[in-house]
Amino acid sequence: MSLPVRSHQRQPAGWDGVPGFGQLRSQFGSLFSGWEDLLATVGAFTPLADLEETDDAYVAEIELPGVKLEDLSVEVAGSRLTVSGERKERERVGILRRRTRTVGRFHYEVLLPGEVEDEHVEASLHEGVLTVRVPKTVRERPRRIPVSSGAEK
Numbered sequence: 001m002s003l004p005v006r007s008h009q010r011q012p013a014g015w016d017g018v019p020g021f022g023q024l025r026s027q028f029g030s031l032f033s034g035w036e037d038l039l040a041t042v043g044a045f046t047p048l049a050d051l052e053e054t055d056d057a058y059v060a061e062i063e064l065p066g067v068k069l070e071d072l073s074v075e076v077a078g079s080r081l082t083v084s085g086e087r088k089e090r091e092r093v094g095i096l097r098r099r100t101r102t103v104g105r106f107h108y109e110v111l112l113p114g115e116v117e118d119e120h121v122e123a124s125l126h127e128g129v130l131t132v133r134v135p136k137t138v139r140e141r142p143r144r145i146p147v148s149s150g151a152e153k
Helices: 021-033 035-041
Strands: 049-053 057-063 072-077 080-087 104-111 122-126 129-135
Touching: 049 104, 057 080, 057 104, 072 129, 080 129
Parallel strands: none
Antiparallel strands: 049 057, 057 129, 072 080, 080 104, 122 129
């Protein structure tokens, strides 16, 4: 499969004078500019994960058995949580006759539904499960409102 390549060559004579063509060309260029990120994840597997919303945070639990801390990356940008890395194949002495476990690069990405406090994110890896806790902003947290009986007026 071949992918489009952005060209910086001048267009054939006559194209510059077509109204709106420059804008159309610019829009096509921006459409394909995000492909680098997509291509970086091609061939990567997506680990199994749960995303839970509590009153004060979003908690992601991602299954990553066999992944070492140094092979793991956790990033938060705005409300986007991205976990990536690599599950490396261990050295084998014998002949591998069958493989059903996934090895190689992995990529998990989720857009959290609300505003988050990205400077207070916590992540821990325990027994092959990565737990990432992303706190909500105070504005996103539910607040209990006291209700009066109305007879007090």
